[in-house]
Amino acid sequence: MQLLHLNISIRRFDSRLKTVDFSKMNFTPPLLAVHYASLLSEFPQILNVEGIGSYLDTVKFPSCLSPANGDNWESILDSYLHKTFIPIIKFSTNPTGDHPSIREKLLSHVFSAIRRITRLPTNYFTAISYLLSELTDNIVEHSKHEFGYLAFQYYRDNGFMDICLADRGLGLLGSYQDYTGDKDFSHITDHRTAVDSAVKGRSTKHLAEDRGFGIATSRKILTQGLGGSFVYLTGNALLINEELSNFGIDSKGAIILVRIPVSNFRKDFKWSDFVE
Template sequence: MDERLLFDMQSTTWVVPLLVLPIASYIRDTQSEYELPRNQNVREYLEVIGFPDGISSLEQIENRGGSSYIPICVLYKYSQERENLQSKFIEMVYKVLKPTQGVKDGIAYPISELVDNIFDHSKVNEGWVFAQHYPTKGYVDLCIVDRGRGIANSYKEEKNMHADDKSAIKMALQGESTKPEKSRGYGIISSKCIVCDCLNGEFVLISGSAALYSSKQREVIYTLNDFYWKGVIVSFRIHEPNGPINIYKCLE
């Protein structure tokens, strides 16, 4: 699971947050090696977004932020910069979308909730975020990653509940908290609701060898053969809103 690898990206001609961010976090966590794409445009893009090390300060994000991308950011649990960096990241995502009533809350809630989940449940002290705006397509793709213990191991270690990765995701969608005390875990549920129902988006969650895909039209959980992610990957697509949104129906 923590094997040092060589990521050969030489033939890569297109990258997206769901691909780039897990690879970047894996490279840094395991000290793996990589070969950059031969395609000059992709090489330059990876450089400007801070691949693979990312940035971790407010000054860096202000200097490196582009008109259509928010660079790879590494958030440290105990860093004084974390809150400011996270707030700036949210602000930059909001700016690339149309200034519509309720949209800032719709962006801030899932990002904040899912980042908080990293530091509350993963048993690691860093998380990763990255976003890309596709103006001609009218949407933003965001990705949030940790290299922690994953959902199934959280249930096992905190509540002695043994479940495979697919079942663990189902439990999370039912509000089963991983906290030992009696409580409900609505962070994933409410975040998914905001993305899919309020922002007409798509929501992907990967943990271990299972993946959830959710949209307004359908929801399915897959088993990922020959793949295992130690931690959690969340990626979601937010379409540019056509009118006001109200996230509070997802928080009741």
């Protein structure tokens, strides 16, 4: 249902709009939260965002929680530890100056908040932290966009959590096309071929010894190790676990949704068993 809503919203969005009304959205799951927040940030001519209800206001939609906004983000995040969600996070992808250290500190605090809210045991938290670090690093290294976005919701009664990441950058195909090194990616001419290449570990990193396992290993840890679900959308390529299909319309940048069970923890679980 969320992917259908996303598809429809992309089809109907008009960049000439001056006002957007969210009065019919009393609750926004992470997938749609990062989609709309990242979308609105790209169109500053949309001067009025109307109908922001209490939930959207509480998750700081659409401005998000970000050091770039001058937020006292540490204390704000800590105030959410008794809830089942955190604000939508906007993090800088800038590789220069103080940006990397601020980003690392922000994301570390976010991961810690997720752990405390869900009461994850150490071995599971380590796996999820690795997974999220790989995915955020991919955004930082390859999106060529100013910001990435993260949203989280714990569905306690249903025994799982959703974490979604997004950017409005090059997308996976654009990353392959932007590559200028010695590897030959000339056969990658469409979004689905790009996703297929990424899940097979074909990296655009310049050093031969660099791993290309951001998506591939993250999916394996999630689906095989944690028993979760992996959704990856870039352009018109939609990957759900092992199934790659045509989304029917292009989505700019990339959106990743990971759904993780928060139950039946195994003491012998080790995330390293799923890293090649």
